[in-house]
Amino acid sequence: MRYKIIETPKKKYRISKKLHSVFFEYFGRVIYDGIWVGKDSEIPNIDGIRLDVIEGCREIGVGAMRWPGGCCADHYHWKNGIGKERYNRHHLLQDPGNPVWRNDFGTDEFLRFCELTGAEPILTANTATGTPEEFLDWYEYVNGPTNTKYGQMRAQNGHEEPYNVKYWGLGNTDENVWHVDFNNPISYAQRYMQFQTLFRAMRDKLYFIGLGLSTRHKLPGWVGQSLNHITQNQKQRGPDALSVHHYLGGAKQGGALCGDAIAYTDDGYYALLDLLERYQYDIDLHRVIIREHTSPKYPATKICFDEWGVWHPEATIENNQNQRQTVRDAIFAALTLHIFYRNSDVVEFAMETQLCNLLQSLFETDGAKCYKTPTFYVMKLFREHAGQYLLPLLPDDVDEDLDTVATISENGEQLTVSIVNRHLYDTKPISLAFAKSAWTVERADVVTADAVRAYNTFEEPERVRDHPFSVPDDMELSIPPHSVVRICLTK
Known part of the structure; x- marks a missing residue:
């Protein structure tokens, strides 16, 4: 096989650094043990965040981090996670494996983690059980000057300068279609418009990620109806990106042939890799919808794969959705990133799911112990692609x-x-x-x-x-x- 490489770059196809991003939330041991150990822990840390995970994220050049969800965003109320009182604010979490929600790791800790790793923060607003006013207060807390109520509160909590967060997710992406009954695309569109209305004066300075929908939900008209309502038939600006969640593997629909995480057959090895064509289907679908329902006079709407990865059958509630990874998972990750690179004219973000101890993670931890997964090493290998241009x-x-x-x-x-x-x-x-x-x-x-x-x-x-x-x-x-x-x- 001979490849001739043409050194004339495709200028529309720049590999966004944010294609090498991660997502994490409060499930299982992702945050507590995986990321946060506390400032008084004997485990090496910076401001309570594990040093080995910080250094690993720097090593692979993580472009962005998305938090607090995911499903957790649908019932996360940010005010519970700020100030010294947060250590005493425990409440119920809709996670059978981890039913009590601790607030040790909140907004300031997340943004500190981003500062330590050089990653862009992406904050996901609670559009399910929260309010637009709560969202505006959150924005004021992270970005407002100190002469505002919540900007002053941020300074009192130890960070006088605004964090200048640019990227905001309006809702927990396509999982909402079952998690909080967003089956009606118009109801989500109206919710999106309520949340963005408060930011009209500063809209050009912010980047809003709205809901897309992966093809696995078999609702192909959902995204078009929602986007058309938001843009009022191309008369208004749409979201800066549409989010897509898509997991593949033996635990997901259509993935039975993929088999187990470890003891898969040769046919199961290929069955998983063959499923990757579904990611391309998602991209093709959203290309058409964006073209049909947005106007070129506004900034182009991109695609955000903010949750992707393999979901093996062994990842269950009972084991905190933890799974092992073999070389097959590394091959899967590399082929996935190649798909995103080839579509980098429209795919702006991609978040590997999740960062630690859950699904196709980058790190596995147990107390002071930590090792890096095969997926980590692929992202380390591909770091040089970030920021470069695709070649024919x-x-x-x-x-x-x-x-x-x-x-x-x-x-x-x-x-x-x-x-x-x-x-x-x-x-x-x-x-x-x-x-x-x-x-x-x-x-x-x-x-x-x-x-x-x-x-x-x-x-x-x-x-x-x-x-x-x-x-x-x-x-x-x-x-x-x-x-x-x-x-x-x-x-």
Whole structure:
């Protein structure tokens, strides 16, 4: 297989750094143990936040963080999570595995976490059980000057300068269609308009993410009806992005053939990866809806995949929705990111779900112990793609087991190639050629393991991870089976 890489970037296709983002909420051990240990903990921390997780997020260059949900956003009231009194404010949480909600980790702690990692914060407003006035108060708390009621309260709580949060989710994305009965698209559209009305004077300074709907809900007309009502048949500005939730795997509809997290068959391995075409369907659907129901005279509406990932059958309420990850999960993550890169003209955000200890996490923790998952190492490998421009590729053949993306920096001095070989057993020969320039390999790495069903544990924390990959001068490569390769080149 020979790829000719054309070093003329597609200017509309810049890989947003926010495609390498994360989402987390109050389920299970995601926040308490996974992120927050408290300032007095013997576990190394900065202001109560785990140091190993902070450093890991920096290592992979997390672009944005979304919080407090998810489903938790539908009943989160931000005032319970500020001030010293928050430690004594416990209330019921609609999570059978963790029924009492602690408020140790609130708005200031989340925004401190973002500051420590360099990630953009995305705050999700409670449009289900909250009010527009509560949302405006929250905005004032994080962004208002100190001569306002809640800006002064923020200063009293230790942060005098405004946080300047730009990105706001209006509702818990498509999960609302079952969680709080948003089956009526017009009812959500009216709710969206009520919440955004309070921000008309500052609308151009903010970025609002409204509800989209993944194809798994089988309600293809929902998004169009909602968006058309918001834009009043293209006469008004729509949301800056539409959110999509979509989980795939053995625990989700249509995923029975995928099998278990670990003991899957060869057919189950391919069944999961084949499901990824559904992400492309979601993107194609939203492209059409955005084109039909928004006007080009307003800023373009983008797509926000704010929850994506694999959901294996072993992730249940009883085990706090925790699951193991093998090399198959790494391949899944790499192919998913490739889909988002190829659609980066319209896909602006993508949040891996969730950050710690739940579903396709980046970190697993247990007290002071912590290890990084196969998905973490893929995001580490792909960090160089962020901020670069997609390049055209001209293959001389078709091989359905190979998936390749190339990007180039804005100054044209850095080029990154990532290659996924999803074949279980075959090494794939690949030749890289460049249309214009001679390039030198700066470094190359591969994520794989000695067996596709290998997974990391606290006892063997690095069985699946990145390793140096050898690239010959003639660019004739041998890509190992079930592997992800990334090559960084310079002129």
